[in-house]
Amino acid sequence: MASGTKGGAARALLPRSIRKNWDLYLLVLPVVLYFLLLKYLPMYGIQIAFKDFSAAKGIWGSPWAGFKHFERFFDNYQFWTLIKNTLGISIFQILVAFPMPILFALLVNEVRGKWFKKSVQSIAFMPHFLSTVVLVGIVMAFLSPTTGLVNNVIKLFGGDPIYFMTEPSLFKSIFVFSDIWQNMGFSSVLYIAVLAGIDKSLYEAAMIDGAGKMKRLIHIAVPSLVPTAVIMLIFQFGSIMDVGFEKIFLMQNDLNRSSSSVISTYVYEMGLLGSQFSFSAAVGLFNSVINFALIMIVNQVARRSGTSLW
Amino acid sequence: MEYNPKTASAGDRLFDIAVYAILTMAALATLYPLLYILSASFSDPMAIVKGKLWLWPQRVTLDSYREVFGNADIWTGYRNSLIYLVVGTTINIVMTTMGAYALSRKDLVGRHALSLIFTFTLIFNGGLVPTYLTYKNMLGLYDNLWAMVIPSAVSVWNLIVMRTYFQTSIPYELQEAAFIDGCSNIRTLTRIVLPLSMPIIAVMTMYYGVAHWNSYFTALIYLHDGWRQPLQMVIRNILIQEDMSAMTGSGQSLMDQMLKAEGMKYAVIVVSSLPMLLMYPLVQKHFVKGVMMGAVKG
Incomplete structure (x- = not known):
């Protein structure tokens, strides 16, 4: 009974609260429109992954093609190279780059000198x-x-110059270490x-109990960072399949392609340069679905340990 | 309990030495490439190529800067980037403030549903190609100013941070008092909330501004005309594609041109990055207050 009255009251209240507060809805309207038109409308376009898109017929009018484009992608000789490179860079990134801001924050937190602390942080932010x-x-x-500095040093010590950018085996390391x-510095802000x-x-x-600095760091500082680190890690896993297109695309050249071709650069090449819209939309959708599944799974796992996104 | 180095145990002292040593090395490793670039931009390219440059400029000259400022494409890029930055950031701040204020109000019916709808776009999106086709064919976002500023009009992260700031840093009673005095929402926002939100606005301006200035991806995909290209696309030709047609004076030897291109790279890095590097000190004071609060509690 009580819930029925409550529901009725809410329904009666709804129009009045909107009428009274109409300008609040006016304020949020442009933002809602932005998300509908710029974020959700493209999702409607995902259907071209299951169609044979032609510009003349448009998204809606193009004929259905089933899973043809997905099958073509899975059978593609590049499929496993793309997966291997994409996951390889991501996992390397998570293992090596992800802990760095946490370590940096722990160290900065131990500094008592204000001037030193501020200088180190400001320098670390710059790049x-x-x-x-x-x-x-x-x-x-x-x-x-x-002409590069690094090879000048190598030559100074009598070594032969290394062709870093065209050497496929070095691509991952260059990507990850330049990212660090x-x-x-900037990623450490949150942890600090x-x-x-x-x-x-x-x-x-802890001091009264006689715990030294190292003990305090391990037993107080580190545990306090765990919830934040877990949240950040979930997001990292959620984007494991789309490692930074922008940077890889710029670092890519014909000679390092065997380790620099990733799904996002492949989608760009096939779709926007090659105009194979349906095929590349299928590749992109495959990518998004895996990302979505990963973020769900990781979040589920994290929830058991008490920290999760939702 | 203040820390006193004299009474500290040996282990603690060792710990301190290690902390300072590691951080000093990290800072130097971060700073050195930046200083090298700055020095190289003022040096004779021949000295860079021959490996004579380690830290201080060698055979100081402004030739590389002359080359950069004599380049018409760089001026066009600079102007375009400034336009995208100003128009884009203005749209960002207005939209984010409006959305964040509305979402921070408890009396907005359906605010949780809206938050969910917005946040969902972080973990799932249409993907590159459907987005491209929708923007270009249905929304007309192609080869115009709007293509550069509308797609990134609101960032969900910033929306959440700002909403959290409004909820935690501005007393709700203050807003209630304004309503009792007969203020509308728009008046409350502009007269009560905004004047108290300058730290977060400063930080948001920095975030959005840097993102606009540094982005090249949108231009790569949605801009076709050369004269609309932002600075990042122009310097991409110089730094990465090593396009020598950008060089002045075509009558020189190939060696001369290569040397000039080498020097120009360092000068172009300085000229394009300096505005953003100078932005941070300006908002640093607010940065600590503004973002940390929003980020930690969010």
């Missing part, structure tokens, strides 16, 4: 403000076999903020 084009430009200039250089919020009495209690 974050460089664009991807500039970053890749710097990497290429430094690693150039003829660029983003470690969490560490700054730890209750000081915890530290005092």
Whole structure:
């Protein structure tokens, strides 16, 4: 009975609350329209992955083609190379680059000198403000076999210049280590903020118990970062299949292609350069579905340990 | 309990030394490439190529900058990027503020559903090709200013951070008092909430502004005309595709042109990155207050 009256009351209230608050809805309207038109409308276009899209007939009018494009992709000789490269770069990134901002934050948190702390942080932030084009430009200039600083050092010690950018086996390392250089400092902001919020009495209690700095770091600081780190890790897993197109695309050349071709660059080549819209939409959808499944699974696992997105 | 180095145990002292040593090395490793670039941009390209440059500029010259500022494409790119930055960031701030304020109000019916609808786009999207076809064919976002600023009009992350800021840093009673005085939502937002939100607005301006200035992907896909290209696309030709047609004075020897191109790279990195590197110190003060609060509690 009670719930019935409540529902009725809510229904009666709804129009009035909107009438009274109409300008609140006016404020949110452009944002809602943005998401509907710019984010959800393209999802309607996903159907071309199951169609033979032709520009003349449009998204709706093109004839259905079933799973043809997916089958073509799975049978493609490049399929396993793409999967291997995509996962390889992502997993390398998670293993090596992901922990760096956490370590950096733990160290910065131990610094008492204000000037030193501020300087280190400001310097560490700087590369974050460089664009991807500039970053890749710097990497290429430094690693150039003829004019680059790194090879100048190698030559100084009597070594032979290394052709870094055209060597497929070095691609992953260059990608990940340049990313650490660029983003470690900035990504640590969140963790530093969490560490700054730890209750000081915890530290005092540990000191009275005779715990040294290392012990305090391991037993107080590290556990306090776990929830935040788990959330960040879930998002990392959710984008495991689309490793930064922007950077890989710029670092790619004909000679390193065997390790730099990833799904996102393949979709770009096939779709936008090759105009195979339906095929590349299918590849893209395959990618999105795996990402979506991964984020669900990882979130589920994380929920058992008490921290999750929802 | 203040930390006192004199009474600290040997283990603690060793720990401190390690912390300072590692952080100093990290800072130097971050700084060195940046200083090298700055020095190289003021050096004779011949010295760079021959490996004479380690830290300080060698045979100081402004030739590389002359080359950069004498390049018409770079000026066009600079102007275009400035337009995209100003128009884009204005749209970003207006949209994000409106959305975040509405979502922060408890009396917005369906605000949880809306948050969910917005957040869902973080974990699933239409993908490159359907998005491209929709934007180009249905929304007319191709080869115009709007193609550069509308697709990134609102970032879900920033929307959430700003909503959290409104909820936690601006007393709800203040807004209630404004309503009792007969203020509308729009008036409350502009007269009460916004004046108290300058830290977060500054940080958002930085985030959105840097993203606009540094992006090349949208231009790569949605811009066709050369004269509309932003700075990042122009410098991509110089830095990555090593396009020598951008060089002035075609009557020189190939060697001369290569040297000039080498010097120009470093100058172009400085010229294109400096505006953004200078932005951070301006908002640093707010950065700590604004984002940390929104981010941690969000």
